[in-house]
Amino acid sequence: MATVTAMPARSRKQVVGRSRRTLAAAVALILFAIVLPFIPPFTGQDYQRYLVGAAYTAALAVAFDFTAGYIDIVNFGFAAFVGIGAYTSALLAVDLGLPPGLGLIAGAGAAGLVGLATGMLTLRLRGIYAAVMAWFVGLALMGLVRNLTDITRGSMGLNVPRLLGTDDNLPYYYVMLALLLVTIAVLTYVIRSNVGLAFRAIGQNLQAARASGINPTRFLVLNFTLSCAFAGLMGGFYAHYYTILTPDLMSTTRTIEVLAVAYIGGRGSLWGPAIIAFPLYIGTELLRTQLASLPGLHLVLYGLLLIVVMVYWPGGVAGVVRKTALWWERRSEKAADATTSSAS
Amino acid sequence: MLKITGLESGYELLQVLWGVDLHVDEGEFVALLGPNGAGKTTTLRAIAGYVPALHGSVTFRGQQISGMSPNKVSAAGIGYVSEALNLFPSMSIYENLLVGAYTVKDKAKIKANIDLVYELFPRLHERSGQLAGTLSGGERKMLAIGRGLMPSPSLLLVDEPSLGLAPIPTLAAFDALKQLSKRGVTILLVEQNVNTTLRIVDRAYVLEQGRIVLEGTGEQLLGDTHVQEAYLGI
Amino acid sequence: MTTATNLRTVPLARRFLTFTWGVVALVVLVLAIALIFQPSIFVDTLVTGGMWALMAGGLALVFGVMNIPNFAHGEMFMIGGLVSWVIYQPIRDAFLNDPKNMFLQVVGPIPGILVAAVVGFLVGVLLETVLFRALRKRSRDQWVMNTFLLTAGVSVMLVNGDRMVFGNDYRGVPRYWDVHSLQILGVPVAVDRIAVFVIAMISIGVFSYFLQRTRTGRAMRAVSQDETGAQMAGISLNRIFMLTMGLSCGLAALAGAALLSIFPNSPDVGVQPLYLAWYVVILAGLGNVQGAIAGAFIVSLLQTLAVTYLGLGWVDVAPTAVIILILLFKPSGLFGSEVKGVWEQ
Numbered sequence: 006m007a008t009v010t011a012m013p014a015r016s017r018k019q020v021v022g023r024s025r026r027t028l029a030a031a032v033a034l035i036l037f038a039i040v041l042p043f044i045p046p047f048t049g050q051d052y053q054r055y056l057v058g059a060a061y062t063a064a065l066a067v068a069f070d071f072t073a074g075y076i077d078i079v080n081f082g083f084a085a086f087v088g089i090g091a092y093t094s095a096l097l098a099v100d101l102g103l104p105p106g107l108g109l110i111a112g113a114g115a116a117g118l119v120g121l122a123t124g125m126l127t128l129r130l131r132g133i134y135a136a137v138m139a140w141f142v143g144l145a146l147m148g149l150v151r152n153l154t155d156i157t158r159g160s161m162g163l164n165v166p167r168l169l170g171t172d173d174n175l176p177y178y179y180v181m182l183a184l185l186l187v188t189i190a191v192l193t194y195v196i197r198s199n200v201g202l203a204f205r206a207i208g209q210n211l212q213a214a215r216a217s218g219i220n221p222t223r224f225l226v227l228n229f230t231l232s233c234a235f236a237g238l239m240g241g242f243y244a245h246y247y248t249i250l251t252p253d254l255m256s257t258t259r260t261i262e263v264l265a266v267a268y269i270g271g272r273g274s275l276w277g278p279a280i281i282a283f284p285l286y287i288g289t290e291l292l293r294t295q296l297a298s299l300p301g302l303h304l305v306l307y308g309l310l311l312i313v314v315m316v317y318w319p320g321g322v323a324g325v326v327r328k329t330a331l332w333w334e335r336r337s338e339k340a341a342d343a344t345t346s347s348a349s
Numbered sequence: 350m351l352k353i354t355g356l357e358s359g360y361e362l363l364q365v366l367w368g369v370d371l372h373v374d375e376g377e378f379v380a381l382l383g384p385n386g387a388g389k390t391t392t393l394r395a396i397a398g399y400v401p402a403l404h405g406s407v408t409f410r411g412q413q414i415s416g417m418s419p420n421k422v423s424a425a426g427i428g429y430v431s432e433a434l435n436l437f438p439s440m441s442i443y444e445n446l447l448v449g450a451y452t453v454k455d456k457a458k459i460k461a462n463i464d465l466v467y468e469l470f471p472r473l474h475e476r477s478g479q480l481a482g483t484l485s486g487g488e489r490k491m492l493a494i495g496r497g498l499m500p501s502p503s504l505l506l507v508d509e510p511s512l513g514l515a516p517i518p519t520l521a522a523f524d525a526l527k528q529l530s531k532r533g534v535t536i537l538l539v540e541q542n543v544n545t546t547l548r549i550v551d552r553a554y555v556l557e558q559g560r561i562v563l564e565g566t567g568e569q570l571l572g573d574t575h576v577q578e579a580y581l582g583i
Numbered sequence: 584m585t586t587a588t589n590l591r592t593v594p595l596a597r598r599f600l601t602f603t604w605g606v607v608a609l610v611v612l613v614l615a616i617a618l619i620f621q622p623s624i625f626v627d628t629l630v631t632g633g634m635w636a637l638m639a640g641g642l643a644l645v646f647g648v649m650n651i652p653n654f655a656h657g658e659m660f661m662i663g664g665l666v667s668w669v670i671y672q673p674i675r676d677a678f679l680n681d682p683k684n685m686f687l688q689v690v691g692p693i694p695g696i697l698v699a700a701v702v703g704f705l706v707g708v709l710l711e712t713v714l715f716r717a718l719r720k721r722s723r724d725q726w727v728m729n730t731f732l733l734t735a736g737v738s739v740m741l742v743n744g745d746r747m748v749f750g751n752d753y754r755g756v757p758r759y760w761d762v763h764s765l766q767i768l769g770v771p772v773a774v775d776r777i778a779v780f781v782i783a784m785i786s787i788g789v790f791s792y793f794l795q796r797t798r799t800g801r802a803m804r805a806v807s808q809d810e811t812g813a814q815m816a817g818i819s820l821n822r823i824f825m826l827t828m829g830l831s832c833g834l835a836a837l838a839g840a841a842l843l844s845i846f847p848n849s850p851d852v853g854v855q856p857l858y859l860a861w862y863v864v865i866l867a868g869l870g871n872v873q874g875a876i877a878g879a880f881i882v883s884l885l886q887t888l889a890v891t892y893l894g895l896g897w898v899d900v901a902p903t904a905v906i907i908l909i910l911l912f913k914p915s916g917l918f919g920s921e922v923k924g925v926w927e928q
């Protein structure tokens with residue numbers, strides 16, 4: 006793949022330095038996420054519930070960004086795949102008594118399969134057509150779940166057993182955090198591999214990618230399927246954590262919430278959405294509980310932030326961080342140059 | 350009427366014009382010649398307001414027009430017939446002409462101008478109901494020129510009317526321009542077809558690599574050795 | 584003078600053998616059968632179809648002229664209903680206190696509906712001048728997708744803004760015109776629904792006339808076909824964009840206001856109309872306004888059939904399935920499309 010040896014010595018040192026710094030930052034962030042529940046005010050059950058929700062949102066945003074940011078397909082039916090995973094896992098547990106842990110895997114598999122089928126249909130289209138197609142497939146899936154009341158109980162809601170034998174939020178937080186980290190790790194691994202290179206090539210210029218011998222459809226479908234499978238995995242967690250399921254979980258509004266987090270965090274970075282989800286989710290949840298007299302305020306903020314990002318701030322938070330890092334590197338490079346030249 | 354001084358312009362990553370000076374007087378028929386990629390189209394686009402001027406000025410009847418949006422330039426009385434023509438493919442010839450007269454309020458004037466265009470290009474009259482997207486290359490050129498004439502511009506910028514045309518339609522297009530010029534329309538024409546052009550225009554400029562390198566009457570330039578070597582293959 | 588001669592060059596028989604005309608013929612056939620055996624299907628199709636035509640026509644217009652796939656179109660429907668409700672309430676109270684006041688009873692709903700359309704227009708103008716113009720200035724890269732997401736943000740904001748200010752309750756009126764139903768083809772039809780149909784027909788007529796025959800309407804079509812060409816003719820893009828967005832949103836708000844008695848206002852009342860408008864627009868081909876108006880009746884028929892034979896829960900699922908098939912096999916829509924170059928954007 007990337008032939009490091011071909012680079013001039015200085016930039017190789019830079020690259021190594023950069024990746025070491027990135028690794029350090031990642032480890033620090035993970036440690037921070039692990040100790041966070043022991044730092045007030047996060048020691049309280051309420052705050053720990055927010056933490057679970059934040060990690061859950063983060064994982065969804067990462068899975069969403071995996072398609073939106075890398076192959077440039079906006080999966081407007083994303084929430085439906087979360088729902089497929091949730092209902093699969095829940096129904097297996099309710100009707101067959103399958104342990105929730107296995108249910109999560111089954112949910113991921115089911116969502117992945119439906120994602121595979123949808124991808125094979127959708128990804129012949131590009132841009133807005135693909136987005137609209139995914140949107141409509143999502144609506145149709147939601148319609149099915151809503152109407153097959155014999156199985157899903159529809160809008161009446163389905164009661165689901167808990168994942169762990171406890172009501173304490175802390176263990177759920179660690180399970181969700183682990184799921185989030187697994188998601189990031191797997192998807193980052195894929196992105197760094199040859200496959201990821203193909204994703205980028207396709208996302209940037211489909212024709213050019215095709216001309217250079219990449220079969221775009223295969224990669225597009227692979228990406229879409231993976232993203233949907235992770236969505237399904239999180240859906241399973243959702244079902245066994247919140248313990249009540251309604252088809253609303255699959256609505257377009259839910260997709261847009263995830264989409265907003267992904268874009269605010271910064272498209273095409275994975276870590277941007279993952280990190281921004283925490284302050285965003287916890288902040289808006291606090292707003293929601295503090296200002297219960299203003300229902301919807303937190304979503305107004307989501308909408309507003311999404312608008313601002315789309316109009317003025319296309320790279321989101323990750324874009325700003327990247328630019329700052331670049332600026333910083335240039336500056337320190339210049340400083341280094343200045344010292345070496347004055348020394349000689 | 351039109352006066353350009355020290356115009357520098359271009360695209361995001363590429364400056365194309367490096368100080369163009371030219372002027373067109375009332376009633377004149379002026380050509381702008383030059384090799385491919387010299388910046389002729391860019392000059393017209395800069396006049397018409399589609400690319401910004403980085404330096405220099407463009408004035409029209411003493412009024413500064415560089416920096417104006419294209420529709421304002423058009424409303425100021427400069428018609429522009431682009432290389433790509435930019436017709437409205439799903440509209441009929443007649444409707445294309447009507448849109449061309451968007452800035453004209455007077456119905457009688459619109460009608461008179463349509464009659465004028467039809468007189469100049471009887472072909473358009475015959476096919477007035479046909480959709481522009483289905484016209485032949487020559488007919489499209491006629492329609493584009495006709496649409497450019499609809500607001501009765503005092504200056505008409507025409508970009509390579511001969512492009513992609515067979516010899517006979519090319520001659521017809523030149524003929525139409527000559528007629529227009531006789532009727533008092535001031536024209537700035539961009540052309541590759543140097544020989545014919547120099548025979549019908551009053552004056553011409555030669556643009557090379559974003560700079561004006563020669564200027565003179567048609568006859569002067571026909572006799573110029575550089576023009577003969579580089580453009581006429583003599 | 585403006586007969587389209589190019590149509591004549593295609594043999595008549597072949598034109599009628601195409602997929603599109605097959606579908607149209609099928610729709611006409613179903614409607615004809617319905618007319619004989621179950622006139623209520625016929626009536627329902629026409630009444631709701633008219634309103635979806637207003638919604639979808641506006642959506643198609645904005646896509647055709649500005650290349651914006653408006654996700655917030657349903658919220659214009661919601662705003663229309665809200666405005667009409669706010670204005671109509673006091674009028675209604677007035678004539679409920681004075682039941683003999685025939686004038687108020689007959690004319691009362693009209694101001695609300697008209698003001699709703701005007702407010703919708705203004706909201707559209709605001710969206711264009713504040714948001715789309717700013718984005719256009721920054722960059723037109725990936726314009727279609729970016730505006731789609733931008734309008735998704737607008738939608739979330741408006742829905743929840745409404746929830747924040749007015750709460751989650753339904754705000755409806757039982758009827759605008761509280762009189763006996765009329766019998767049409769043996770089917771009792773509420774006067775409200777007849778009024779809805781009449782409003783839709785008048786608006787569609789005026790809208791089509793505006794696009795086809797007026798100077799500004801022609802300029803809109805010109806911009807949709809070639810922006811540069813339109814500018815050459817002295818048309819200000821900003822002005823046309825503003826008017827287009829205003830007109831589109833105004834039509835949606837008008838539909839929301841006219842349908843207030845059937846769709847009581849609530850923050851997410853716009854969701855279903857949005858889906859329907861999108862179904863229609865996909866069916867007709869993105870950006871094809873005339874096709875959208877025709878397609879609205881097809882979708883309305885699908886919906887009516889689904890409700891009649893499958894039950895209320897399937898009202899969206901059945902059309903969705905059909906639309907997915909159309910997207911798969913004929914993504915340019917049943918009626919082709921005037922828009923070019925939207926594929927890879």
Ligand SMILES: Nc1ncnc2c1ncn2[C@@H]1O[C@H](COP(=O)(O)OP(=O)(O)OP(=O)(O)O)[C@@H](O)[C@H]1O
Binds near residue numbers: 385386388389391
């Ligand atoms: N939109 C654009 N973006 C970037 N560069 C451009 C653009 N349009 C033209 N150019 C470049 O600007 C230069 C001048 O182009 P221009 O079209 O003005 O040449 P021209 O003299 O009209 O040539 P021709 O006779 O071939 O039409 C060319 O090198 C061209 O590649």
Ligand SMILES: [Mg+2]
Binds near residue numbers: 390508
């Ligand atoms: Mg040129």
